[in-house]
Amino acid sequence: MECKKNYSAIMEKIAEYSHMIWSKGFVDGNGGNISARADKNVFIVTPTLFSKRNVSARDLCFTDAAGKLLPDLMEEYGQNPGVRPTSEFMTHLAIYSSSPEIRAVVHTHPPYVCSYAFTGYVPSEPLSPESAVWMGNLAMAAYAPAGSEKLAFRVEAMAKGRNVLVLQNHGLVAWGRSVEEAYWRTEVTENHCKVCSIMESRNAEPRRFTKQEMEELEIMKSKFVKSNGNE
Ligand SMILES: [Zn+2]
Secondary structure: OOOOOOHHHHHHHHHHHHHHHHHHOOOOOOOEEEEEEEEOOEEEEOOOOOOOOOEEEOHEEEOOOOOOEOOOHHOOOOOOOOEEEEHHHHHHHHHHHOOOOOOOEEOOOOHHHHHOOOOOOOOOOOOHHHHHHHHOOOEOOOOOOOOOOOHHHHHHHHHHOOEEEEEEOOEEEEEEEEEHHHHHHHHHHHHHHHHHHHHOOOOOOOOOOOHHHHHHHHHHHHHHHHHOOOO
């Protein structure tokens, strides 16, 4: 008989990090969403029209790789009736399709990232070891409506070789091998944008890593991040 997987731990993780992105001020209103690839054709995703402040494991949606609800799993885990996956799940699926190694996606609207996303410019160069390792070169996908096919195409085209992406006039999307890792990337990217914004307001010129320093950081990164499948 086939051994059944237990998804409770990953559901709790998604709920925990949903509360985290809300308490950090990285999302507003019903904004932001988190998903995980729990199995080949099983995704667990935050529901639409819920604040991330108190979303619970019971509010999460099980879907297949096309974003369709899986009623059997919904029932088996006693999920709350009436919940529907986030309308932005198509963007998540575009990221998952870029590499089988990606297990989780965190989408947020962090204020400092948004302060750049709402312009045509992002500070792309990492200036700290953390941003070199967890963020890499920051890029921005040109504006397309949230949850649209157009945005999914754009994100899919840019996801390879990256772990975070700024969405113009919208926010940030970060991914990794776990919800925790995708969250770290969110936090590191927001901090990078915050410090860059402070430096710009002072007209302070950043000290850039030398080529050799970048190479050393790349070695460090490969130790942490190599198995991402996105390198
Ligand atoms: Zn959004």
